[in-house]
Amino acid sequence: MKYEEMSKLILKYAGGKSNIDEAYHCITRLRLNVKELSKVNVEKLKEIADVITVKVIGNQVQIVVGPGVETLYDTFCKIGDFNKNSEISNDQNDNSTATAMPKNIEDESKAKNPITKLLNTLAAIVTPSLNAIIAGGMLKGLSATITALKLLPINDPVIQVLNIVADAPFWFLPFMIGYAAAKRFKISGYYGLMMAGTLMYPTIINGSMKPNAGILLWGIKVPFFNYKASIFPVLLSVWILSYIYRWINKWMPAKIQIVFTGMLAFLIATPISLVILAPLGNYIAVELTTAVTKLYAFSAPIAGAFFCGIIPLTIIFGIKGWSAVELSNLNILHYDFMLPNFFFSNLAVSGATLASALKMKKVSDKSAATSTGLLAILGISEPALYGIDVPYKKPLWSAMIGGAIGGGTAALLGVKTFAFAMPGITSIATYVDNGNNLLMTAIAIIVSWITGFIAEWFLSSIKIKN
Numbered sequence: 001m002k003y004e005e006m007s008k009l010i011l012k013y014a015g016g017k018s019n020i021d022e023a024y025h026c027i028t029r030l031r032l033n034v035k036e037l038s039k040v041n042v043e044k045l046k047e048i049a050d051v052i053t054v055k056v057i058g059n060q061v062q063i064v065v066g067p068g069v070e071t072l073y074d075t076f077c078k079i080g081d082f083n084k085n086s087e088i089s090n091d092q093n094d095n096s097t098a099t100a101m102p103k104n105i106e107d108e109s110k111a112k113n114p115i116t117k118l119l120n121t122l123a124a125i126v127t128p129s130l131n132a133i134i135a136g137g138m139l140k141g142l143s144a145t146i147t148a149l150k151l152l153p154i155n156d157p158v159i160q161v162l163n164i165v166a167d168a169p170f171w172f173l174p175f176m177i178g179y180a181a182a183k184r185f186k187i188s189g190y191y192g193l194m195m196a197g198t199l200m201y202p203t204i205i206n207g208s209m210k211p212n213a214g215i216l217l218w219g220i221k222v223p224f225f226n227y228k229a230s231i232f233p234v235l236l237s238v239w240i241l242s243y244i245y246r247w248i249n250k251w252m253p254a255k256i257q258i259v260f261t262g263m264l265a266f267l268i269a270t271p272i273s274l275v276i277l278a279p280l281g282n283y284i285a286v287e288l289t290t291a292v293t294k295l296y297a298f299s300a301p302i303a304g305a306f307f308c309g310i311i312p313l314t315i316i317f318g319i320k321g322w323s324a325v326e327l328s329n330l331n332i333l334h335y336d337f338m339l340p341n342f343f344f345s346n347l348a349v350s351g352a353t354l355a356s357a358l359k360m361k362k363v364s365d366k367s368a369a370t371s372t373g374l375l376a377i378l379g380i381s382e383p384a385l386y387g388i389d390v391p392y393k394k395p396l397w398s399a400m401i402g403g404a405i406g407g408g409t410a411a412l413l414g415v416k417t418f419a420f421a422m423p424g425i426t427s428i429a430t431y432v433d434n435g436n437n438l439l440m441t442a443i444a445i446i447v448s449w450i451t452g453f454i455a456e457w458f459l460s461s462i463k464i465k466n
Contacts, residue, residue, distance in 0.1 A: 002050070003068070003075040009048045011080050014061060015039030021059075023082050025073040026127050028382045029055075030063040037061075053386040066375075066383045122324045125184050125235060129176035130323065132169040137419035139166035141429030144418065148432045166419070173327070174200055174227055174234040181235050185242035191262065195241055196234045198270060199227040199278055222274045225282045229331040231324050232281030237273035244269045285328040292325065296337060300411035304341065308407020308448075309400050311345035312385055327420060335416040340431075340441070341407050342423035343379070344448040348402030350376035351452030352395045353384040359460045379424025394459045402452025410444035 014020055014032055019040070021033040034040055040061055045054045055062040065072055076082070143162045147154050169176070174196040182192025207213040207224035214223045227233050245265040252261050295303045314322075322338060329336035353373035360366040365388075372384035389395040416437055421427035431441040 003072050004079065006048055006050060006065075006072060007076040007079045010045065010063060010076060013041040013044040013048075017080050017082075020080070020082070023073070023076060023080070025069050026123070028064055028066050028069055028380065030065060030069055030073055030076065032061045032063070034059055034061055052383050053390075064382055064386055067380055121184070122231075122235075125177060125180045126231065126323045126327070128180045129169070129173065132176065133173070133327070133420045134422050136166045136169040137421035137430055138427070140419035141421060141427065141432065142166075144432045145429045148434065170229045170327075170330070170420075172200070173229050173231065177231050178234045178238055181238040182242065185239055187238075187242045187245050188262075191241060191245070191265075192234075192238050194266070195237050195269075195273065198273070199234055199237065217271060217275070220271075220275055222271075223279050225279060227278065227282070229327070230282065230285060231327060232284045233278035234281070236277040236281045237269070240272055240277055241265055241269040286332060288325060289328050289332045292329070292338065293333070296411060300414075301408040304337075304411025305404040305408035307338065308341040308345050308348075308410070309404030311342060311403060312349065312381070312389070312396060312399050315382060315385060316390065323420075330418075330420060335418050336420075337411065337414075337416050339417050339420065339423060340410055340415050340444070341403075343417075343427065344406035344410055344444055345399070345403040346376050346379055346381045346423055347425075347445055347448040348406055348452035349381040349384050349389065349399040350374070351402055351449040351454075352398035352456040353388050355398070355453040355456035356388060356392060356395045356460060359457075377425050379422040379427070395456050398456035398459055399452050401455040402448055402450075405451040406444055406448025409447045410440070413440035413444060415440050415444050 052064040178192035178196030179189040208226040214221045326339045357369035369388045376384045419430040
């Protein structure tokens with residue numbers, strides 16, 4: 001009943017079904033692309049029970065609700081009769097009904113700069129795969145913990161099977177990215193799978209193990225790269241495929257579109273992809289990882305402090321897409337030092353929010369700060385940020401201070417994660433190695449939480465005169 005009532009009120013205050021172009025969601029937000037913002041009552045939406053806050057970006061209304069967003073989305077689509085994850089048909093145009101992913105890229109980010117739009121596009125494509133990626137990462141952490149504690153040897157059948165399951169979402173990541181990218185770029189998701197299959201074909205994967213391997217296509221070399229666990233090669237390939245597909249579909253007679261449009265699109269797009277875009281995507285991933293690595297090599301504490309300190313702001317302003325960098329690091333380096341920043345930032349948010357709870361006099365605010373502060377330890381910080389830290393301001397600054405000190409400490413100690421997981425305390429197993437990485441992580445955990453707590457305890461005691 002809770003989500004049914006929320007859905008009815010959201011539908012009402014968003015201007016009704018006729019005012020909603022499409023509905024979809026990310027990890028914590030129900031996102032509605034609306035036709036007329038004037039029909040949306042933002043203040044009433046904010047007053048709905050269990051709604052943390054409401055953000056409006058361009059013609060998109062983002063309703064922040066936290067971990068229950070998927071259940072709310074399912075209920076909302078049922079009550080509003082919206083399509084979920086609907087496949088795009090051959091004759092679908094730009095004015096068709098809602099899908100689970102945004103179909104109008106330009107409308108979603110009119111108010112944003114190109115970099116923010118790019119990051120959010122990456123986030124929209126990567127986010128649908130995160131459930132599987134996080135599950136695989138947690139299983140990888142479990143396997144590493146079992147072997148590190150010498151409970152089972154690395155060649156034990158249980159560990160072998162566990163690693164097979166854990167590695168599956170990373171090995172076949174191009175398929176998940178290809179499907180999501182195709183839907184994002186308004187073509188059939190199965191074309192995205194087909195393009196991913198092209199890049200992951202055994203001839204290419206096996207050939208990549210040989211130096212300078214490739215095949216000649218019309219006198220042009222098709223280089224072989226190992227595209228497993230990659231994002232950018234398939235993303236760029238599906239992107240060009242979508243443009244070619246739609247261009248062909250415009251002049252192709254409707255009765256034969258299903259027969260010839262896809263065939264011709266792949267005939268044109270595949271050589272472009274194999275010769276130019278997929279290798280370019282591989283190059284981008286390598287250079288991106290190299291750039292971040294060089295920044296940390298130049299001054300790890302400063303880089304860690306900067307990235308970790310600004311994370312609350314990137315969440316508040318909806319800037320995402322970092323997971324593409326993190327996954328690229330894990331694929332190329334076999335470890336990552338960016339994702340830990342989110343872990344330590346969440347802990348700093350927790351410390352600052354719980355400190356503010358101790359200072360609050362109003363029982364309802366104290367209860368909200370306590371519950372959201374504890375939730376941030378699990379890796380879900382938006383309820384604390386929107387519900388407490390932003391309205392009270394000082395906890396936000398305290399969380400950023402704690403995050404900067406925690407991130408700088410972690411970078412100084414060389415903390416790494418070896419698998420992708422939700423950046424909360426449950427991800428601790430992904431920091432296990434044969435050395436002292438887990439101990440260094442524990443130190444950074446304590447520093448992040450305590451500095452966030454102390455900063456808020458101190459700042460909340462300062463009286464600012466108007």
